[in-house]
Amino acid sequence: MRNSSTLAANTSYMPSLPVKKRRIHWSWNKTWAIVTLIPSLIAVGIFVYGFLGWTGYVSVTNWNSFIPNSSFAGLANYKAIFGDFRFQSDLRNLLFLTIFFILLCMAIGLFLAVLIDSKIKAESLFRNIFLFPMALSFIVTGVVWQWLLNPQTGVNLIFKALGAKHLPLWYTSSKVVPSFHLGQIQFGLPVALLAVIIAAVWQLSGFAMALYLSGLRAVPDEIKEAARVDGANEWRTFWRVTFPQLRPITVTVVVILIQMSLKTFDLVYAMTGPGNGYVTDQPSLDMFTTTFQADKYAQGAAIAIIMFLLMMVFVIPYLVQSLRKEDA
Amino acid sequence: MESGFGPGPHESLEIHTIKGALKLKPYKALLTGAAVVASMGMVVGCGSSNSTSSNKTSGGSGSHQVQIFSWWTAGGEAAGLQAVMKTYSQKYPNEKITNEAVAGGGGSNAKSVLANRMQAGNPPDTFQVHAGAELMAWVNAGDMQPLNSLYQSQGWNKVFPKEIIDSLSKNGNIYAVPVDVGRGNVLWYNPQVLKRYNLTPPKTMSQFMSELKTLQSKGVTPLEYGDKDQLGSVMLWENVLLATLGPQKYDQVWQGKIPFTNAQVKQATQTFVNLLQYTNSNHSAVTWDEADQQVADGSAAFNLMGDWAKAYFLSKNIKEGTGFGWTDFPGTNSDFEYVIDSFGLPKGAPNPTGATDFLKLIGSKQGQDEFNPLKGSIPPRTDADMSKYDEYSQQAMTDFKSDSLVPSLANGEAANPGFETAATQAVEVLISNHNVSQFINSMQSAAQQNPLS
Numbered sequence: 001m002r003n004s005s006t007l008a009a010n011t012s013y014m015p016s017l018p019v020k021k022r023r024i025h026w027s028w029n030k031t032w033a034i035v036t037l038i039p040s041l042i043a044v045g046i047f048v049y050g051f052l053g054w055t056g057y058v059s060v061t062n063w064n065s066f067i068p069n070s071s072f073a074g075l076a077n078y079k080a081i082f083g084d085f086r087f088q089s090d091l092r093n094l095l096f097l098t099i100f101f102i103l104l105c106m107a108i109g110l111f112l113a114v115l116i117d118s119k120i121k122a123e124s125l126f127r128n129i130f131l132f133p134m135a136l137s138f139i140v141t142g143v144v145w146q147w148l149l150n151p152q153t154g155v156n157l158i159f160k161a162l163g164a165k166h167l168p169l170w171y172t173s174s175k176v177v178p179s180f181h182l183g184q185i186q187f188g189l190p191v192a193l194l195a196v197i198i199a200a201v202w203q204l205s206g207f208a209m210a211l212y213l214s215g216l217r218a219v220p221d222e223i224k225e226a227a228r229v230d231g232a233n234e235w236r237t238f239w240r241v242t243f244p245q246l247r248p249i250t251v252t253v254v255v256i257l258i259q260m261s262l263k264t265f266d267l268v269y270a271m272t273g274p275g276n277g278y279v280t281d282q283p284s285l286d287m288f289t290t291t292f293q294a295d296k297y298a299q300g301a302a303i304a305i306i307m308f309l310l311m312m313v314f315v316i317p318y319l320v321q322s323l324r325k326e327d328a
Numbered sequence: 329m330e331s332g333f334g335p336g337p338h339e340s341l342e343i344h345t346i347k348g349a350l351k352l353k354p355y356k357a358l359l360t361g362a363a364v365v366a367s368m369g370m371v372v373g374c375g376s377s378n379s380t381s382s383n384k385t386s387g388g389s390g391s392h393q394v395q396i397f398s399w400w401t402a403g404g405e406a407a408g409l410q411a412v413m414k415t416y417s418q419k420y421p422n423e424k425i426t427n428e429a430v431a432g433g434g435g436s437n438a439k440s441v442l443a444n445r446m447q448a449g450n451p452p453d454t455f456q457v458h459a460g461a462e463l464m465a466w467v468n469a470g471d472m473q474p475l476n477s478l479y480q481s482q483g484w485n486k487v488f489p490k491e492i493i494d495s496l497s498k499n500g501n502i503y504a505v506p507v508d509v510g511r512g513n514v515l516w517y518n519p520q521v522l523k524r525y526n527l528t529p530p531k532t533m534s535q536f537m538s539e540l541k542t543l544q545s546k547g548v549t550p551l552e553y554g555d556k557d558q559l560g561s562v563m564l565w566e567n568v569l570l571a572t573l574g575p576q577k578y579d580q581v582w583q584g585k586i587p588f589t590n591a592q593v594k595q596a597t598q599t600f601v602n603l604l605q606y607t608n609s610n611h612s613a614v615t616w617d618e619a620d621q622q623v624a625d626g627s628a629a630f631n632l633m634g635d636w637a638k639a640y641f642l643s644k645n646i647k648e649g650t651g652f653g654w655t656d657f658p659g660t661n662s663d664f665e666y667v668i669d670s671f672g673l674p675k676g677a678p679n680p681t682g683a684t685d686f687l688k689l690i691g692s693k694q695g696q697d698e699f700n701p702l703k704g705s706i707p708p709r710t711d712a713d714m715s716k717y718d719e720y721s722q723q724a725m726t727d728f729k730s731d732s733l734v735p736s737l738a739n740g741e742a743a744n745p746g747f748e749t750a751a752t753q754a755v756e757v758l759i760s761n762h763n764v765s766q767f768i769n770s771m772q773s774a775a776q777q778n779p780l781s
Contacts, residue, residue: 065468067468067470085753152610171613172611172613272613274558276611276612277757277760278757278760279760289749292443294746294748295745
């Protein structure tokens with residue numbers, strides 16, 4: 001939106017046009033821009049910012065039953081959720097899910113992209129194969145991986161046939177490693193979460209691959225040639241010449257995957273539910289239960305606002321950075 | 329209902345972006361766009377996806393339409409509802425009855441859709457609701473109309489048990505008509521497994537414990553439960569509570585007259601923790617019906633579940649006596665933990681006459697005997713025709729008349745939804761850390777935040 005209006009404004013400084021004509025041209029352009037923007041501005045204003053404001057308002061009220069109650073509660077709802085075992089577990093799970101999910105997606109995505117970029121046969125076939133999981137709904141991914149990682153059936157049958165004694169419990173494990181007491185919960189990586197991470201990485205590393213591939217294609221061959229002429233081997237060329245050029249792609253991958261990880265709902269809902277002692281629970285699941293099963297609308301809204309703020313921590317610096325670059 | 333980032337509009341945009349990025353150098357602007365759109369999608373998804381998904385019905389053909397709202401969408405319960413609706417159409421040809429059932433186990437989805445409709449001032453003509461605290465949430469919100477005169481004219485005060493009418497009443501006003509009764513304190517077992525190890529269905533907790541120990545030494549899962557849906561765990565705890573306290577004190581807990589710090593409540597919780605060593609470790613990945621399947625398969629011996637499990641067994645062609653057996657949960661022999669579906673009349677119902685006619689039908693002997701054999705439940709009316717029911721149901725109907733009737737926490741009868749959710753969480757934490765005193769504290773603070781009346 002902002003792009004097109006600055007574009008429209010820029011045309012007004014074109015010096016070659018005569019004064020009168022320029023003015024008409026300018027205002028027509030601007031009017032047209034505004035007219036085309038109005039519907040989306042209204043929709044975004046109501047459905048994004050309006051509801052965001054409403055959620056924020058509900059989160060500071062006492063509306064914690066069927067009966068709407070708009071009396072001011074201050075930060076009581078936030079205090080309640082941060083003191084809550086389940087929400088503390090959610091934050092722990094979210095932290096580990098996000099870290100592992102993003103690092104693994106990036107590593108696998110970059111690796112696949114490099115392989116595909118090395119001028120292999122049937123390149124587009126492989127590109128599509130790795131990208132296909134992304135076309136699935138997370139519900140489907142969740143159900144399939146729930147079967148695959150079911151301790152009684154699934155891949156454990158293969159391990160069993162191979163003679164393994166201690167079969168992994170996958171998402172039914174209640175272990176947290178390393179486990180130390182923090183607030184009400186045991187802090188550490190919940191083992192059960194690894195199953196969710198595997199499914200999420202399976203689905204989205206192809207997406208990271210596609211982005212990295214586009215980045216690799218954008219690195220001019222001349223630079224790589226120059227490095228080789230200077231005597232750098234392939235490994236050194238990649239890490240010293242190509243990889244630094246992929247920085248903007250890496251930032252993009254991280255921002256897109258972080259917002260996916262922060263709002264994870266369907267994958268966990270379909271695959272594990274809240275888990276054994278809330279080891280795979282996520283804030284979005286908690287928000288849903290708190291709002292629609294416990295009828296605690298204000299507390300649910302508080303959880304939604306915390307999710308929103310977490311998201312903004314990552315998205316705003318990214319937007320500021322890209323806007324600044326465009327202006328420059 | 330849309331989920332956060334399924335195949336929504338922003339996903340296709342992202343794919344488009346990839347295509348663009350593969351060819352174009354200035355990919356950045358497009359990606360920025362994708363990120364912005366995706367993050368907006370999240371905000372809307374969090375805030376409003378539910379409120380937009382519900383209002384598909386309203387208005388319609390005016391006052392002759394009767395909207396029946398329930399979560400009976402599959403199996404015997406859907407067939408039962410169909411049968412009653414058919415009878416209704418024959419009896420009241422002028423009314424156009426519409427089925428507005430919303431799928432989802434235990435009504436989890438239906439309840440949020442209903443809440444949205446009620447808040448939007450667009451209630452259905454009548455809706456399914458669990459008796460007890462769940463109904464009272466609506467009554468306390470001032471959304472329900474009292475049905476005392478209907479009870480008078482139909483003579484229902486005599487045919488429904490007093491405990492059941494009490495669970496539907498507040499300050500002398502009755503707010504709903506009970507339709508079916510499920511029983512929550514039933515221990516299901518595999519008869520062949522018990523026979524193999526010379527065990528008999530347990531009558532007391534100590535007998536139960538020693539049988540579980542025997543079964544564990546034989547390599548069978550002694551007590552299977554599933555709490556992926558968080559039902560199996562809470563029902564097991566409340567049954568141990570009922571067995572330890574007895575029906576009167578159990579009731580007083582839910583009336584807020586006995587605190588959770590009570591020594592017997594602690595003792596019951598400790599017994600529950602002791603039972604856990606005999607249970608399956610993968611419970612968090614199992615739903616209640618999968619747990620029952622394990623019992624039917626013989627890989628587990630016992631499972632505690634409501635008698636909707638019977639409908640599950642029968643639907644899988646598993647026969648009573650050879651494939652499955654049942655007994656009261658040990659220590660609850662003369663108790664009947666009821667789970668009751670009822671229908672009420674919301675204020676602002678577009679067609680109250682049509683709705684009242686429907687309530688008359690489902691409260692009648694004919695309506696109840698038509699619906700319940702199909703659903704596999706028993707009728708709350710004590711004068712029902714027993715010959716229409718199977719062997720299990722006949723026994724349950726006899727018990728229903730003579731046993732102490734007590735409410736279920738896990739199924740919404742005993743406490744308000746806020747307390748129920750907090751208690752569920754406390755039980756889940758107890759299962760993972762076995763810390764009884766922490767559990768008691770959690771329950772006590774849950775009761776302070778969501779007062780039990």
